Amino acid sequence: MTQTLQERRSPLPSSPDIDLFELYRRMRVLRRMDEVLAELVAERLITGPMHLGIGQEAAGIGATAALRPGDMVTATHRPHAQYVGLGLPLGRTFAEMMGRVDGQCGGRGGHMLIADAEHGLLAPSGIVGHSLLFAVGHGLAQKRAGQGAVTLCVTGDGAVNSGAFNESLNMAALWRLPVVVLVENNGYGLSVRLDRHSHQTELYRRAAGYGIPGEVVDGNDVEAVHQAVSAAVARARDGQGPVLVEALTFRNNGFSSSDRGGYRDPDEGAGVTDPLELAARRLRERGASVEELAEIDRLAAVEIDEAVAFAKASPWPDTEALFEYAAKWDEGARR
């Protein structure tokens, strides 16, 4: 088992037959990543805003597992599940978050703007609603190319009241684009609870307004998400157009590192299923040993430790390129 887990340590490109062990492993890596990120923020090794997704792992990990190489993903300001789920090199990812030269964007993007063209992540964006808009463009290109590629658009309950949601869903439906919209409903848009910013809180119902299928899944059940998104992806690949999948989950941390709290009932998260606990319980029921699961956890911690060590050793980026860029746009003509 250890040997198998070792082989799995670098996340592979996703495949449709990923089992619960692998889904659990990815969620554990993601959980560990966010836990360590909170520490790095506290230590001021990471500055700037930070949006963690502790408690939301199943939605993002289950969804990306439904994709195959050549597919495209657009994501939100809370994109760590996509980083892990798509197998981004995490050393570089931590380096980007720490503003170091080895980050995917050389320190220019920061934690919520890590594009990775090689891994099909184009792109997350810190502007709520952007992921929907970009998905329309990818979908148009994919439909025209006719190779069966699809786009997974990750968005959230906070985005469903943006104009971008309406504009994008209409265009995706109108043009029958191969786009799967995953609405990660974590119950809050910033500090505002869903029922305080949306009259219709069953968000999947909005799909009906665009004439596309909408469904809701337990967003804390990674297998359920994987299954629902896989079906939507298969439909989109087959040229039948977009699907909206609402994954019900819970944000177990602040909206960002600047969250002062005080807006929700402290017991609110008490009854919520932890996606990792649920997956671990299932694995045990299916015969996995406590030791096997502990080994997954240990290896996840090692992987994150190694990534952090890589990032810490990465130099700061040189400022010279900034001056070259500015000179190009600020100075006179380029003939």
Next chain:
Amino acid sequence: MTGTTTTRMTYSQALNDALRREMAADDRVVVLGEDVAHYGGIFSVTRGLLDEFGADRVLDTPISENGIVGGAIGMAMSGLRPVVEIMYTDFLCLALDTIANGVAAFPFAFNGQVSMPIVVRTQGGAGINAGPQHSKSLEAWTAHLPGLHTVMPSSPADAKGLLTAALRSDEPVVLVEHKLLYRSEGEVPEGDHLVPLGTAEVVRPGRDATVLALSRMVPEALTAAEQLARQGLEVEVVDVRSLRPLDTATLAASARRTGRVVVAAESWVRYGPSAEIAAAVTELAFDDLRAPVVRLGSLGVPYPASPALEPSVLPNAAAIEHAVEQLVKRTA
């Protein structure tokens, strides 16, 4: 770079010619926007493209400006070369999010992993009694963004040349047309014709004063220069045409030659492009200037609809003529 033979055509036809040629040469070029396909664009710029290139390359979109530009971002990241038409520059306000937070930012922010070969064509300007929401000149807003070209052709030849250069550029370009120029005619080089982005052009040489003009103010400045020539004043007219990068070398060289500068741009004066142009010229040619740079633009009010009111707001040839006369008089 410029074809040897020319054809007389309108500004609209010249833009259409550029689109047709580039679409034929590169099947990654896709046109999208409101009314662009079946209707052919409200100013007829995209007329005929749907029939020639088909519905997967010429797309009528919903009225969703931010969605159109946001979609173009995805298309560009997926390898296409979208050409977006935003019907009025006033409506570009609805897409400023995706332009400022996406198009202009991503090539830099993603450290070169993506390019944004996106052309946003829009048209601005007053003069048809269209009122406050369909008459503005907002080019300063996009020219403010590093990472984005903003160009404003004033003639049919430049319309073709700048649009062709924009379509071939891997960097994003906002091309601002002027609604009163679409029917203007001029000689346009046949075949390949490029005007490099980031270049101004001296369109009429002169020694007594310089008018740095933008878009529709270029023909107005040329009219003024004709009038002033009768009084013996030789006015140099420079078409600024690229706001960013700004061809400060050409602008400053003219300022040094004449020592007297009037900037004529239709937009409001405060914080408009004329502010940047005047500052750049002052920084580079201060010692040769005989007086402070004079700026002409629209009166600082929202554009009124009434034909009795609108003309009082707009700069024109007579205002340019008067400004140059006054400038020469006080520095004689």
